[in-house]
Amino acid sequence: MRWSRYFIPTLKEDPSEAEVISHKLLLRAGMIRKLTSGIYTYLPTGWKSLQKISTIVRQEMNRFNGIEMLMPAVQPGDLWIESQRWEAYGRELLRFQDRHNRDYCIGPTHEEVITDLIRREIKSYRHLPVNLYQIQTKFRDEIRPRFGLMRGREFIMKDAYSFDVDDAGASRSYEEMRKAYISIFEKLGLKFRAVEADSGAIGGSFSHEFMVLADTGEDTIATCNDCDFAANLEKAEVKCHGDDCAECALPAEKIATPGLHTVDEVADFLKVPAGKVIKTMLYKADGRSIAALVRGDRELNEIKLKNILNAQNLEMARQADIESWTGARVGFAGPVGLNVDRIVADLELQFDTDWVTGANETDAHLKHVDLRRDAQIGGYFDLRIITEKDPCPRCEGNIYLTKGIEVGHIFKLGTKYSQAMKATYLDEGGKEKLIVMGCYGIGVSRILAACIEQNHDQNGIIFTPAIAPFEAVVIALNYKDEQVGKEADNVYEKLKTMGVDVLLDDRDERPGFKFKDVDLIGSPIQIVIGGKGIKNGIFEVKIRHSGQRFEIPMDNFDDEFASIRKDVHAHFGL
Ligand code: ATP
Numbered sequence: 247m248r249w250s251r252y253f254i255p256t257l258k259e260d261p262s263e264a265e266v267i268s269h270k271l272l273l274r275a276g277m278i279r280k281l282t283s284g285i286y287t288y289l290p291t292g293w294k295s296l297q298k299i300s301t302i303v304r305q306e307m308n309r310f311n312g313i314e315m316l317m318p319a320v321q322p323g324d325l326w327i328e329s330q331r332w333e334a335y336g337r338e339l340l341r342f343q344d345r346h347n348r349d350y351c352i353g354p355t356h357e358e359v360i361t362d363l364i365r366r367e368i369k370s371y372r373h374l375p376v377n378l379y380q381i382q383t384k385f386r387d388e389i390r391p392r393f394g395l396m397r398g399r400e401f402i403m404k405d406a407y408s409f410d411v412d413d414a415g416a417s418r419s420y421e422e423m424r425k426a427y428i429s430i431f432e433k434l435g436l437k438f439r440a441v442e443a444d445s446g447a448i449g450g451s452f453s454h455e456f457m458v459l460a461d462t463g464e465d466t467i468a469t470c471n472d473c474d475f476a477a478n479l480e481k482a483e484v485k486c487h488g489d490d491c492a493e494c495a496l497p498a499e500k501i502a503t504p505g506l507h508t509v510d511e512v513a514d515f516l517k518v519p520a521g522k523v524i525k526t527m528l529y530k531a532d533g534r535s536i537a538a539l540v541r542g543d544r545e546l547n548e549i550k551l552k553n554i555l556n557a558q559n560l561e562m563a564r565q566a567d568i569e570s571w572t573g574a575r576v577g578f579a580g581p582v583g584l585n586v587d588r589i590v591a592d593l594e595l596q597f598d599t600d601w602v603t604g605a606n607e608t609d610a611h612l613k614h615v616d617l618r619r620d621a622q623i624g625g626y627f628d629l630r631i632i633t634e635k636d637p638c639p640r641c642e643g644n645i646y647l648t649k650g651i652e653v654g655h656i657f658k659l660g661t662k663y664s665q666a667m668k669a670t671y672l673d674e675g676g677k678e679k680l681i682v683m684g685c686y687g688i689g690v691s692r693i694l695a696a697c698i699e700q701n702h703d704q705n706g707i708i709f710t711p712a713i714a715p716f717e718a719v720v721i722a723l724n725y726k727d728e729q730v731g732k733e734a735d736n737v738y739e740k741l742k743t744m745g746v747d748v749l750l751d752d753r754d755e756r757p758g759f760k761f762k763d764v765d766l767i768g769s770p771i772q773i774v775i776g777g778k779g780i781k782n783g784i785f786e787v788k789i790r791h792s793g794q795r796f797e798i799p800m801d802n803f804d805d806e807f808a809s810i811r812k813d814v815h816a817h818f819g820l
């Protein structure tokens with residue numbers, strides 16, 4: 247491609263609309279443009295990178311027995327009513343009606359459509375297992391579309407669905423996809439981790455997320471230093487041991503704590519550690535009033551709470567509810583005499599006593615509280631967020647926390663959809679059984695953003711060779727100069743025959759201007775061709791990720807370039 251005939255509308259300034267680096271650089275490098283909130287046009291280099299990502303996804307999916315197809319984006323509401331997600335999916339589902347007033351939605355995911363297909367087409371165990379996938383545009387009316395391609399409303403996803411005769415088969419399909427995903431992210435040249443994850447609204451029993459490691463990631467990953475445990479913070483189990491303790495020797499006693507609301511204020515005032523104060527958090531779970539207790543120096547994990555309560559909807563209680571359940575102003579709730587449907591407590595609260603809690607009375611707390619003696623606890627559960635001070639739940643090793651961007655998610659669904667939509671097959675004995683499913687997503691467009699979050703510097707993008715729209719750029723310093731033009735064309739043609747996806751910067755611009763643009767668009771290798779170099783028989787090569795520059799002799803260009811290219815690939819594990 248010749249830059250003079252190509253379309254890369256780069257920007258010199260940071261666009262004000264962009265908050266995160268990938269969004270800024272995707273706009274500045276001329277890869278995307280916003281049409282409207284959360285909806286982007288992929289410009290030629292953006293689209294080129296997305297196609298490279300898709301190609302790798304396709305290759306690996308095919309290698310691990312995936313079969314590509316394409317389903318419609320528009321889906322009938324009836325199927326969603328059948329699967330019971332028409333209501334449950336909430337406002338992220340973009341709904342509309344056709345001219346006959348029939349309900350439709352734009353697919354945010356395709357479990358309904360594919361289960362409908364399979365229940366019609368597959369009748370016998372002989373036709374299972376099967377794993378079908380597509381690469382397609384999805385629409386989710388995200389409450390906060392932001393960060394460019396990271397959380398769009400319209401975005402590109404690879405979604406795959408596996409169908410098996412039984413749970414063991416579904417586990418094999420799941421494992422196959424886990425391997426395919428590892429291979430995909432390795433081939434993309436990204437630093438990533440597969441982590442245990444919560445299965446969330448899609449449902450099912452078991453899932454892993456694939457996280458691209460980046461300090462700017464929205465997700466936190468808990469990883470063990472010693473074993474291979476890694477989990478999303480939302481999911482990471484906290485192990486807790488202890489011995490039964492004796493009943494608190496002193497009776498619970500009310501003390502005045504005027505205006506003291508926070509754990510630290512109360513702990514300071516009573517001269518006890520924050521870990522001896524119990525935090526009482528109040529929620530509404532599907533209409534029921536719930537209190538969740540954790541130690542004052544711990545954080546409650548709302549996802550764990552939601553799962554334990556088996557709730558569709560969990561929200562923090564409003565002020566009026568809190569005041570009616572506690573009989574006090576906000577800030578003085580406690581488990582003793584609390585008027586709620588259920589109180590659940592974190593596991594470690596059962597191994598100690600003599601707590602400080604709110605007194606359910608304005609400006610008062612209780613001390614010497616013994617939960618077994620003084621309160622009605624409806625169960626002790628793992629309720630808190632893991633920290634770096636906690637031991638690994640598997641091996642007791644050290645936990646450390648890192649940031650990641652979720653780019654893929656695999657679920658073992660079980661029979662959730664086959665049951666709701668009656669997708670069955672006949673087994674060897676002619677008996678009708680439910681098909682066991684899995685589903686597997688990759689955020690193709692989010693990968694592009696995640697790659698940039700992981701690899702950039704103050705001058706622009708640093709693409710991995712697998713994702714770069716152009717692996718190399720030939721910069722002709724003065725293309726109009728006959729000799730420079732001729733050599734630049736030469737190198738450009740040569741690289742093409744070597745299978746390098748190359749861009750020739752033949753624009754009539756100053757060298758400084760070109761260098762800035764080339765750094766910005768992030769090609770891994772730059773080859774600079776100028777009159778002075780030619781006189782000395784050399785070209786200059788610059789490695790984007792390290793900033794290293796080499797002078798390579800023109801007459802040994804092929805070998806030298808091949809060796810530099812190999813090193814660059816190796817840097818990205820390719
Ligand atoms: P998130 O928690 O980020 O909202 P999700 O759990 O809703 O993600 P899935 O339903 O598992 O996501 O979708 C599969 C993949 O699609 C995700 O791993 C992610 O990479 C991508 N994805 C999901 N939502 C978006 C979005 N709004 N914009 C871009 N990519 C997305």
Ligand code: MG
Nearest residue numbers: 338386388446
């Ligand atoms: Mg989501």
